[in-house]
Amino acid sequence: QVQLVQSGAEVKKPGASVKVSCKASGYTFTGYYIHWVRQAPGQGLEWMGWINPNSGGTKYAQKFQDWVTMTRDTSISTAYMALSSLRSDDTAVYYCAREALSTGYFEYWGQGTLVTVSS
Amino acid sequence: QSVLTQPPSVSGAPGQRVTISCTGSSSNIGAGYDVHWYQQLPGTAPKLLIYGNSNRPSGVPDRFSGSKSGTSASLAITGLQAEDEADYYCQSYDSSLSALYVFGAGTKVTVL
Numbered sequence: 001q002v003q004l005v006q007s008g009a010e011v012k013k014p015g016a017s018v019k020v021s022c023k024a025s026g027y028t029f030t031g032y033y034i035h036w037v038r039q040a041p042g043q044g045l046e047w048m049g050w051i052n053p054n055s056g057g058t059k060y061a062q063k064f065q066d067w068v069t070m071t072r073d074t075s076i077s078t079a080y081m082a083l084s085s086l087r088s089d090d091t092a093v094y095y096c097a098r099e100a101l102s103t104g105y106f107e108y109w110g111q112g113t114l115v116t117v118s119s
Numbered sequence: 120q121s122v123l124t125q126p127p128s129v130s131g132a133p134g135q136r137v138t139i140s141c142t143g144s145s146s147n148i149g150a151g152y153d154v155h156w157y158q159q160l161p162g163t164a165p166k167l168l169i170y171g172n173s174n175r176p177s178g179v180p181d182r183f184s185g186s187k188s189g190t191s192a193s194l195a196i197t198g199l200q201a202e203d204e205a206d207y208y209c210q211s212y213d214s215s216l217s218a219l220y221v222f223g224a225g226t227k228v229t230v231l
Contacts (some may be wrong), residue, residue, distance in 0.1 A: 035220065037165075044121060044210055045157075047220040061218040064124065094163055103222070104212045105155035107176070109164040 002026040004096050004110035007014075011116045012086050019082040020113045022096030029077035032053040033099040035106060036070065036081045038092040050099065051079055085119045123209050125223035132231045139226045141209030144164045147221060149190035152212040156185055156194045159206045159225075167184045168207070169194060196228070200205060204230045 002074035009020040022034060036048040049060035051070040058070045069082045079096060094113045123140040131137040141154060148154055155174050157165035169185035170193060175192050182203075186194045192211075196203055209223040 037222075044224040045210075045222040047218055047222065059219065062216055063218070097165075100170070103170065104153060105167060105170045105210065106157075106165075107167050107170070109166070113162050 002107055003110045006094075006096060006110040006113045009114040009116070011118065014057050014087055014117055014119055016086050016117075017082060017084040018086060018115050019080055020094050020096075020115070022079045022081070022110050024077045024079070024098070027098075029072075030074055033068075033102065034072070034079040035069075035077060035097045035099055037095045037097055037106070039095070039112075040089070040092040043092075048081070048094075053079060061064065083115075086115075091115065091117045122213055122218070122221040123211060123223035125207075125209060125226045127224070128227045128229065130229040130231055131196075133201065135199050136195060136197045136201060138196075139207055139228070141192045141194070142216060143190050143192075143211060144219040145160050145222075145231055147211045147213040148187065148192060148214045152214075154185065154187050154192035155210045156183075157208045157210065159208065161205070165208065196220055198219075199228075199230055201230050205230055208228065 003025045005023045030053045033049045033050045051058045053072045066083045072079045096110040098108040100107040129137045156169040158168045159165045172187040173185045182198050206225045208225045213221045
């Protein structure tokens with residue numbers, strides 16, 4: 001069965017960087033886009049961007065364009081999301097999600113990774 | 120400020136029918152892009168509930184139904200059950216430059 005398993009919770013100081021991983025299993029990793037969505041405490045869902053695991057191509061939401069980097073390692077079927085220059089309002093749960101083939105919706109989600117930014 | 124507008128909360132007694140609206144604009148729902156719905160139980164990841172406006176993934180009870188018209192969409196839950204108490208989010212695609220995939224702010228469904 002399809003699974004997306006994310007790395008564990010992180011605590012970072014303001015100005016630091018964080019890298020969250022998302023390991024895929026149960027399907028051909030290079031066949032489906034991986035998206036990243038975040039959710040601040042008590043808030044809604046916010047789309048950050050996607051990566052095409054086949055080509056490595058990316059598309060970021062304008063808000064995150066200058067400080068997010070999405071990469072992948074096809075040898076271990078893992079996608080990564082790195083966020084730099086962290087601020088306290090980056091404290092959130094970060095989810096990876098697989099998009100169903102060019103359909104615009106997210107059919108499988110990782111369990112989420114809590115990133116806490118605090119001095 | 121979310122691109123898609125949802126009511127913050129709706130409530131109903133067990134067995135009742137509740138609906139959640141999702142209002143967009145000419146750059147997303149009104150442009151013909153599909154609307155999808157997710158259910159998020161407390162402390163868990165979102166789960167796909169409705170895709171392509173009105174389609175249910177395998178395993179989703181037929182108590183859940185979706186529709187779309189113009190610049191809006193709706194999610195209906197009939198025969199409300201205690202386990203339906205959750206947050207519900209609509210999502211669509213947006214052709215503006217700021218974000219391609221947009222969500223509503225979420226609606227908390229409370230079973231009285």
